[in-house]
Amino acid sequence: MQDLPGMIERRTTADAVFEHLHKEITSLALPPGTKLSELEVARRFEVSRQPVREAFSRLSNLELVLVRPQKATVVRGFSRERVAQSRFVRLAVELEAVQQACNSWTPGKAKTLQKNLDEQRDALTSHPERFHDLDSQFHTLICELGGCPRAISAIAECRQKIDHLCSLSLARKSEAETLYEDHLELAQALKDKSHEKAIAIARLHLSRLDSVIDQVHQSHTEYFEE
């Protein structure tokens, strides 16, 4: 006797506060270093301090804020180490997913992936803002079609932290073209069922993040904790 339908989750005040703050932090509307006071936030949302506390706790779990008892709660900055950690795990998972995909690739799957690639190409010139989503979808498709659905959430979790930082990056335009070309090559490698090539491209693809990270680190040192 499960409560399968009973899981209709109530939307609580704390949820609302959490989601709002989460958005403000990840969008950098609240930049790193910003002090957040329970009382102040509570007044801003016109709720009591309790749900705010709850929200702070969750944000703290996500390492988005640092709660310093009796002092203050501040928005955490980026950490090269944390980013590197995410990148590392994502690389490992992505490599495994790509390999499994290599083993089980079929023309039908290739066609589905090609459809996404076509959209990417169109987006490059017409809707640059859509490229990021298509990029994400591309990697998801490889996991899904490749028989690694478990990799999807793991990668998404890693991406989230990295994307947060990459939102500061300028020059996404030329970057996007490079990424698109990587995607093309990776798709080809899958078609060829060439493990070595696929792995090499995946490694190269993710390594491109490093320069972006370095660039952001230099242009926005003040947002970093180290």
Add this chain to the structure above:
Amino acid sequence: MQDLPGMIERRTTADAVFEHLHKEITSLALPPGTKLSELEVARRFEVSRQPVREAFSRLSNLELVLVRPQKATVVRGFSRERVAQSRFVRLAVELEAVQQACNSWTPGKAKTLQKNLDEQRDALTSHPERFHDLDSQFHTLICELGGCPRAISAIAECRQKIDHLCSLSLARKSEAETLYEDHLELAQALKDKSHEKAIAIARLHLSRLDSVIDQVHQSHTEYFEE
């Protein structure tokens, strides 16, 4: 001007409650399905509901409990899917770590690892209860010496969820011997700098978990959510 020394974290009541409950849950003193009432727990620890709420919130983040508003908070059971997810990520990370170790392996590192292996052999007969720690240390050493320190925490996180389940496993004795032999082979593969062999053994090594998981699933179906 950092607050390097300012990070001295105070030990709060919520911490204590959280740690206590965490231990009770992971040790299965509070088996899956146990109902936890904020009020009841608060009385047990002689604190107010507030810190208990905080603790519940953290446990919920770790997916150890399920908070159902207006109904109850219950200790979550195992989920084959969640375990598989952890196992998958761990495999991916471990494979990457082993490969990097392969590239940078030296006789000196091999010697350090051998010391751990010797301890494992001794533990098998004299101190079986120590084997688990040595096993953990073995994998950590490979990451550390292999130039993948980042893999350590990622693996530890995955292990935690799986270990929780494996604590129900009987027959750890014969299992341990098999694991030890895997370790020996892996160490040899590293010495030989044989990527293929190392990867194959790592895959095999982790796949051994599956039978343990199946076994626990059959003998303790009531602890599973699905």
Add this chain to the structure above:
DNA sequence: GGTGGTATTCTAACATACCAGTTGTGCCGG
């Protein structure tokens, strides 16, 4: 003018009271 102690005023942590659902139980009517 510089230094030490103190008072004020922040903060988050904690305790308590209240509210709004949910659930289980038992009474009452059929």
Add this chain to the structure above:
DNA sequence: CCGGCACAACTGGTATGTTAGAATACCACC
């Protein structure tokens, strides 16, 4: 005896008051 409804005893969510630690500003004193 059985079904349905009402009530009582829960639950977690929210609001607010209280406590204690930490930073700061200020003032007296050197």
